[in-house]
Amino acid sequence: MTTNFESLQNHFLIAMPQLNDPNFHQTVTYICEHSSEGAMGITINRPSQVSFTALTDYLNIKINDAKRSELIDTQICSGGPVEPERGFILHSTDKNWQNTLPVSEDLALSAAFEVIQDIAHGEGPTSFLISLGCAGWEAGQLEEEIADNAWLVCEANLDVLFNTPSELRFAAATDVLGIDMNFLSPDVGHC
Secondary structure: OOOOOOOOOOEEEEEOOOOOOOOOOOOEEEEEEEEOOEEEEEEOOOEEEEEHHHHHHHOOOOOOHHHHHHHOOOEEEEOOOEEEEEEEEEEEOOOOOOOOEEOOOOEEEEOOHHHHHHHHOOOOOOOEEEEEEEEEEEOOHHHHHHHOOOEEEEEOOHHHHHHOOHHHHHHHHHHHHOOOHHHOOOOOOOO
8 A cells, every 4th residue: 555645844734623632722833843753843833831031040140231122021931741841942944053954945844952052142033933843744634633633734824923922823823724713613523
């Protein structure tokens, strides 16, 4: 049997109302990597309790005084239940660091200390989203969840990712699809 694998890298997963996992209720997850071996993504609309200044204090990084007022309100997302103590930075490709994973022509993923340091010093990428933790799926798991109507899928939108406040990203991502989640039933039917 031949299977046609279609990567969802650089796409949003939008949680359907019937998705009962509390880690993903009403979430938008950006898929950073997807292969026949599994998938990895960052939930982009769940703010964490950690501020950028708390993160830099913990890492013993001094924020450049000229950037302090701009960065003080930077939200850190709860990126998912996998490795919640590990930081991930989804960012524009105008800057790259060692061990940066290209995700698309416009986006890359980094997990290096130097990225946070460069952002704090005003030398970071133009656009970025920092998360603690990520989401992960084993081989075939994500495809099965999509087949079970747990997720809607659409191409990622940079405006939603970087220019929309986190509390509005769910609605903005569904707008990309042209649907209103208030009109979707949590009941699923199959013919």
